[in-house]
Amino acid sequence: MCGIAGYLSKKDIPSEDKDDVLRKMLNKLKHRGPDHLKEFHPSVYVHLGYTRFVINDSQKGNQPFFNEDKKIGCFFNGEIYNYRELKEWLNSRGHKLKSGCDGEVLPHLYEEDGLDFTKKLEGMFAIAIADFRNHKLVLARDRMGEKPLYYSINSRSFLFASSIQPILASNMVSKDLDLQSIAEFFTFRYVPHTNTLIKSIKRLEPASTLILNYETWKISNKVYWKPEMTQPQMISEEKATEELQELLLNSVKLRTETYSNVRIGSSLSGGIDSSAITSLSKSFLKKRSFHSLSVHVKDDPEDLNAIKKVVRKVKTKHHWIDCNTEDIRLLPNIVSLMGDPISAGMIIPSYQCYKEARNKNVRVILTGDGSDELFAGYSGRLIMDGIIKKWDTLDARVRNAYLKEMPSLAEKLKSKLGNPSLSVLERYVAWDDDNCFDLHVREKLLQGTQLAKLDPLIRIRGLEQLTAGVPHENAMLYLELRLRLEGFMLVIQDRTSMACPVECRAPYLDSQIVEFAFKVSPTLKFSRGIEKYILRKAMKETKLLPKEILWRKKHPFSGPISTWMNKLPPNLEFLLTSKVLDKYNFVNSKYVSQIYKAYKISNLDRKTRIKYSDLLFAVLVLTLWLEIFIQNRPVEEFVN
Known part of the structure; x- marks a missing residue:
């Protein structure tokens, strides 16, 4: 795992500045790669580098990797899980690979397949290929967007990096804010799709490559994968259970293959997702110590008891981390390390979990990320919405059965979701219970500001067009993967883990499991009122988990935002005052x-408290981000 960065100049800049620019960029990535730093200046126009966090082959695994004649070089961040298979194939083609490092296959594979080299990769990755033969820089990102990659281009230079901090540190880009992105942030809790809060900085789309010819300065993009969304649905429960079980076993096996001296573990919440990954991982590592880590939020005994049951059954070496009221003090440092503002209470406990893993020298953590999106953990948007769409065509018997299975269905039918004219994207956003901010409160927050009249959906309607002719449930699933998973969940996972650093691996995001999720019937994802039904059935067959865990209802996990917002320290509370907020005019x-x-003095009902605390936390996160990244205020100013 690493942080990668580079810049290419169209018009030469003074030679004494070249090394300094790249060094400034790499210095902002030391938290992602504390074990090694390398600069590479193959010409006066091309400057590349990386910082390394060692997982495999510490002696021979330093980058850049080259092909035999050194006409193709590569820096990359991530893991190529099927590299052993690729290495064997490349050796049969006459290539000579010298290390046990997964990334060494990349320049050789590019030499064989050109831009199609990504199609053979199973993994999480952000790749920079320098093709000196054809004067090209090729950037590539994994299918689901697990590993980040940002870029900026102007008339003089092209810059890229694993986060926005190195690009800003170069002093070669404008810091002008993108108002549309801020409007999107106050809708989704994050900036979706390919944009950032900085106009001049974009993030590379998942499952795509960017090609820059640094002689002609022509740039192009290519999407190399998207899921098949219109295939015939699998309706056999027996067949689906068997196939998913096999896919899970293969995926976890690939992701637990590490050097024996590397400590490996899991983040364990007590839910079916992380419990399944923990038990499957341990089954492959019987002779090795396997660590599990859990964050305990005060006054939440439900997760505590479930976690204890899994630990006893699976026999992991378990570590507890407490998340308390005073941990809001960690927020400024986390915001500065993440780069992308994310309004989610889980950013603090996630960081605490990975920090403890690093303290215990656990370098690899397996997570349950992706299961909720793929298998209808968020049953509302992915399953219930399809039922609402076809409600008028259902007979009374079927309607009554659905109403019994889904207690909240009756209320949703009376909401604007009952309007058949809403587009897929509009329906997706309308499910604001665990996806977006309450739209009524948002409207009041932005009233009278420069954001008030901006349409937060205008730039992402292109995603909706990609779902034309697709079954409704799959259209919603595609939006879930491209918006919430890539822009929210995976950002939290990558940034909070690599801030420590720890390498996270997400077995549910194996490409074959993703493809499976698009072909399995929605009735197997949500059945008899049980979300993620087919995953629970697949795990039942393994006999690795207690029955209570297999059928335990989803229990949302987050930091105690309500408590934090009620007891903010003065240095953070000040950021919510008009003296600070009116400087930007983004909120009322x-x-x-x-x-x-x-919120501080009234006896608000629980629902209103949650609405207010969520929105206040978002304002706090954004204001912190603006003060740190735009005003260049030191993080220390916000820490008690």
Whole structure:
């Protein structure tokens, strides 16, 4: 695992500045790769580098990797899980690979297959290929967007990096803010799709390559994969259970193959997702110590008891981390390390979990990320919405059965979701319970500001067009993967883990499991009122988990935002005042003051408290980000 960065110049800049620019960029990635730093200056126009976090082959695994004649070089971040198979094939083609490092296959594979080299990869990756023969830089990102890659281009230079911090540190790009992105942030809790809060910086789309000819300065993009969304649905429960079980076993096996001296573990919440991964991983590592880590949020005994049952059954070496009221003090440092502002209470406990893993020298953590999206853990958007869409065509018997299975269905039928004219994307956003901010409160927050009249969906309607002719449930699943998973969940996972650093691996995001999720019937994902039904059935057959865990209902996990917002330290509370907020004019400071005061002194009902605390936390995160990244204020100013 690494951080990668580079810049290419069209018009030469003074030679004394070249090394300095790249060094500034790499210095901002030392947290991602504390074990080794390398600069590579193959010409006066091309400057590449990386920082390394060692997992495999510490002696021979330093980058850049080259093909035999050194006409193709490569820096990369991530893991190529099927590299052994690829290495064997490349050796049969006459290539000479010298290390046990997965990334060494990349320049040789590019030499064989050109831009199609990514199609053979199973893994999580952000890749930079320098093709000196054809004067090209090729950037590539994994299918689901597990590993980040940002870039910026202007008339003089092209820059790329694993986060926005190195690009900003180069002092070669404008810091002008993108108002549309801020409007999107106050809709989704994150900036979706390919944009960032900085106009000049974009993130590379998942499952795509970017090609820059650094002689002609022509740039192009190519999407190399997207899931098959219109295939015939698998309706056999027996067949689906068998296939998913086999896919899970293969995926976990690939992701647990590490050097024996590397400590490996899992983040364990007590839910079916992480419990399944923990038990499957341990089954492949019987002779090795396997660590599990859990964050305990005060006053939440439900997860605590479930986790204890899994630990006893699977026999892991378990570590507890407490998340308390005072841990809000970690927020400024986390925001500065993440680069992307994310309004989610889980960013703090996630960081705490990975920090403890690093303290215990656990370098690889397997996670349950992706299961909720793929198998309808968020049953509302992915399953219930399809039922609402076809409600008028259902007979009374079927309607009554659905109403019994889904207690919240009756309420949703009366909401605007009952409007058949809403587009797929509009329906997706309307499910604001665990996806977007409450739209009514959002409207008041932005009233009178420069964001008020901006349509937060205008730039992402292109995603909706890709779902034309696709079954409704699969259209919603595709949006879930491209929006919430890539822009929210995977950002939290990557940034909080690599801030420590620890390498996270997500077995559910294996490409074959993703393809399976698009072909299995929605009735096997949500059945008899049980979400992720087919996953639970597959795990039942393994006999690795207690029955109570197999059929335990989903229990949302987050940091205690309500408690944090009620007891903010003065240095953070100040960021919610008009003195700070009016400087940017992105939110209505009077409304912020009003709901903050009501939150602090009134007896609000639980639903309103959650709405207010979520929105206040978002304002706090964004303001912190602006002060650190735009105003260049040191993080230390916000830490007690």
